[in-house]
Every structure is written in C-alpha cells, then in structure tokens.
Amino acid sequence: MSTSPQANPLSEPVPQLDLTAQYAAIGAEIRTAVERVLASQQFVLGREGAALEAEIANLCGVAHGVGVASGTDALILALRACGVRACDEVLVPTFTFVATGSAVSALGAKPVFADIRPETYNLDPAELERRVTLRTRAIVVVHLYGLAADMEPILAFAKARQLPVIEDNAQAIGASYKGRRTGSLGDAACISFYPTKNLGAYGDAGMVVTNSPQLAERIRTLRNHGQAAKYLSSEPGWNSRLDEIQAAILRVKLRHLSNWQRARQSHAAEYSRLLTQTPGVMSPIAPEGYEHVYHQYTIRIERRDALQKFLGERKIGSTVYYPYPLHLQPLYASLGHNAGDFPHSERAAQEVLSLPMYPELRREQIARVVEYINDFITH
Numbered sequence: 001m002s003t004s005p006q007a008n009p010l011s012e013p014v015p016q017l018d019l020t021a022q023y024a025a026i027g028a029e030i031r032t033a034v035e036r037v038l039a040s041q042q043f044v045l046g047r048e049g050a051a052l053e054a055e056i057a058n059l060c061g062v063a064h065g066v067g068v069a070s071g072t073d074a075l076i077l078a079l080r081a082c083g084v085r086a087c088d089e090v091l092v093p094t095f096t097f098v099a100t101g102s103a104v105s106a107l108g109a110k111p112v113f114a115d116i117r118p119e120t121y122n123l124d125p126a127e128l129e130r131r132v133t134l135r136t137r138a139i140v141v142v143h144l145y146g147l148a149a150d151m152e153p154i155l156a157f158a159k160a161r162q163l164p165v166i167e168d169n170a171q172a173i174g175a176s177y178k179g180r181r182t183g184s185l186g187d188a189a190c191i192s193f194y195p196t197k198n199l200g201a202y203g204d205a206g207m208v209v210t211n212s213p214q215l216a217e218r219i220r221t222l223r224n225h226g227q228a229a230k231y232l233s234s235e236p237g238w239n240s241r242l243d244e245i246q247a248a249i250l251r252v253k254l255r256h257l258s259n260w261q262r263a264r265q266s267h268a269a270e271y272s273r274l275l276t277q278t279p280g281v282m283s284p285i286a287p288e289g290y291e292h293v294y295h296q297y298t299i300r301i302e303r304r305d306a307l308q309k310f311l312g313e314r315k316i317g318s319t320v321y322y323p324y325p326l327h328l329q330p331l332y333a334s335l336g337h338n339a340g341d342f343p344h345s346e347r348a349a350q351e352v353l354s355l356p357m358y359p360e361l362r363r364e365q366i367a368r369v370v371e372y373i374n375d376f377i378t379h
C-alpha cells in the first residue's frame with residue numbers, strides 16, 4: 001500500500017474552503033444553465049436576472065429584489081437611496097469587512113464606528129445611543145459570520161430617531177432572527193454573491209432586497225445610469241447591473257442552498273460538540289430564536305496566531321476575519337481613533353479564527369481539525 005502523503009488521510013490537507021467539491025457535484029446543472037443564457041444571447045437585464053430577483057426576495061421574505069454588480073455596490077446604492085449624502089454620518093460596527101465602511105465613504109459620508117458584543121461579534125445596540133449625533137443619517141447593521149445582529153433594540157432605537165436601517169446581509173443569507181429572515185428586518189438589506197459566500201456566483205454580483213417599492217424603484221434607476229426611462233436620466237447613476245450568466249448560475253445554486261445550509265449547521269454542531277472538552281476555546285453561539293447559517297465557524301482563543309501557525313503546519317486551513325477593525329485601518333487614520341477605543345472589537349480581531357467550513361466538509365476532517373486543536377492546547 002502507498003504511504004505517499006496524498007494517500008494518507010492523516011496528512012490530507014483540509015482547506016478552509018473548497019469550492020471545487022461543490023462544482024464537482026453541481027457542474028452539469030451549472031453548464032446547462034450557462035448554455036441557456038448563451039443560446040438566448042441576452043446578457044444584461046433579462047429573464048434570469050428578473051427571476052433571481054423574485055426568488056431571492058421570496059427567500060428573504062420581502063417584496064422586491066434589485067440585482068447589482070456586487071455586495072459593495074448594494075451597500076452604496078441602498079445608502080444613497082435611503083438619502084445618505086456627503087458629510088452625513090452613518091453608524092456602522094467597527095468589526096466587519098472594510099466594504100461596510102467604505103460604502104459609506106464612497107458617498108462622501110462619514111462612518112461613525114460602534115463596538116460589538118463580544119459573544120456574538122455583532123453590533124452592540126447600547127452603542128447606538130453613545131455614538132449618535134445630529135448628523136447621523138442611517139445605521140448599517142452587519143450579520144457577521146451568518147448570525148443575525150440583535151435587531152429588536154436596534155430597530156426600536158432607529159424608529160425613535162427616524163433613522164433608516166440597512167442590513168449588511170453579505171454573510172447571512174438564509175439566517176433568521178425571531179422567526180424572520182435576515183434581509184427582511186431593516187429598511188433595505190444588501191447581499192453579496194461573492195464566490196466564497198454561502199450563495200456565491202462565479203464572479204462578482206450582489207442584490208438589494210426591500211419591502212419598499214420606492215427604494216426598489218430608486219435603486220433600479222441608480223444601478224442603470226439614473227435612467228428612469230430609456231435614455232432619459234434624471235440623476236447621476238452608474239452601471240451596476242447583475243449579468244444574466246451570474247443570475248442563471250445563482251438560480252441553480254439557490255435550489256441547493258437549504259441543503260447546504262443544513263450541512264453547515266450540522267458541521268457546526270459537530271465542531272461544537274467536539275470542542276466542548278477543549279479548554280480555552282470559545283465556540284460560536286446562536287442565541288435562542290436565532291438561526292445561524294455558519295458562513296464561518298469562528299472560534300476564539302487567546303493564542304490565536306500560534307494556533308493558526310500550528311494548524312497551517314499540519315495543512316489545516318484557517319482564516320482571520322478580520323485582523324484589523326475599521327477604526328484602526330490606515331484608510332480611517334484621519335478619523336483620529338486609537339487602540340483602546342473599541343475594546344471588544346480589538347480583542348476579537350486578535351482572538352478569532354475561522355476553521356474549515358463548507359457543505360462538503362466530512363466528519364473525519366472535522367474530527368482531525370479538532371484533534372490538532374487539542375494537540376495545540378495540551379502541548
């Protein structure tokens with residue numbers, strides 16, 4: 001029998017994400033869908049995009065979906081449609097992907113950062129009162145790693161101040177909060193179909209979903225050069241359209257999403273079950289009434305960098321989402337923040353580690369990852 005590293009399951013790498021396993025399973029369906037678009041020769045704003053908009057809106061439990069070029073564009077367009085303009089302030093959590101803040105900056109507005117709750121990594125609702133000013137024009141809430149933020153107090157605060165709430169639902173499509181899907185909780189929600197997301201395209205794509213016909217119409221206009229009617233522009237927009245090939249691919253993948261979601265949840269349960277015996281490691285939590293979709297399975301450990309190195313040497317992939325909170329990014333140096341301003345976010349940035357997570361992950365791979373973590377802890 002061969003003893004080469006490839007043949008030995010103990011030395012087989014476990015990547016943090018393996019999209020090739022998914023393509024192997026659904027490649028034939030995808031190719032049929034792409035062929036259909038090629039045969040139609042309709043590539044922009046056609047039937048596939050319209051059908052995807054209806055299907056994603058339905059999944060989120062809202063009336064409208066507007067396909068756009070990326071999750072970042074979805075944020076920029078939603079903020080703009082909600083009335084955010086240059087010099088306005090927008091409240092955003094500091095522990096997130098940079099796009100949440102840079103979408104605000106793209107409009108010439110100022111992101112005003114807020115800290116997170118350490119146990120969920122999501123916006124701490126108590127922070128809103130501390131950070132709001134007379135210039136605050138909107139709130140962006142991120143559902144990080146696939147877990148909804150605590151929306152009830154956030155929505156109550158926003159209602160009292162008459163501020164629109166935009167959900168950054170880039171990582172949490174299919175998740176729910178107290179019986180309602182993420183994407184249906186705020187005034188508008190932004191989805192990213194970046195290839196690594198739970199529902200990922202084969203390139204960039206995104207969508208805004210909303211119950212408001214006015215917001216949907218405005219975003220439809222803005223994504224297409226501000227044209228309210230053909231060749232008649234009423235305001236400056238740009239080209240941010242989701243193309244038909246991506247839409248057709250996403251429609252195929254959407255049919256598998258609930259199965260993939262269940263697989264992710266079952267992997268997460270297995271990780272958490274095995275890690276209960278591991279001292280010093282905090283597993284992700286899903287509070288009562290929240291359905292977590294585990295875009296990431298993110299643990300927390302004090303010696304994070306050493307663990308990541310240890311795992312890497314054993315061919316176990318892991319990623320730090322995110323090593324720098326937004327207030328400490330060079331991009332936002334001019335805002336004058338210092339280390340210590342948002343302690344929960346800063347600590348999370350030093351301690352979080354996302355382990356291998358994708359639907360096709362196998363039980364023995366999960367067991368191996370946890371065994372190595374245990375080895376690290378006990379040595």
Ligand SMILES: Cc1ncc(COP(=O)(O)O)c(C=O)c1O
Nearest residue numbers: 070071072097099170192193194
């Ligand atoms: C939380 C969050 N917001 C926004 C984005 C931006 O989405 P996109 O890459 O599709 O522009 C992403 C993903 O990249 C994200 O994870």
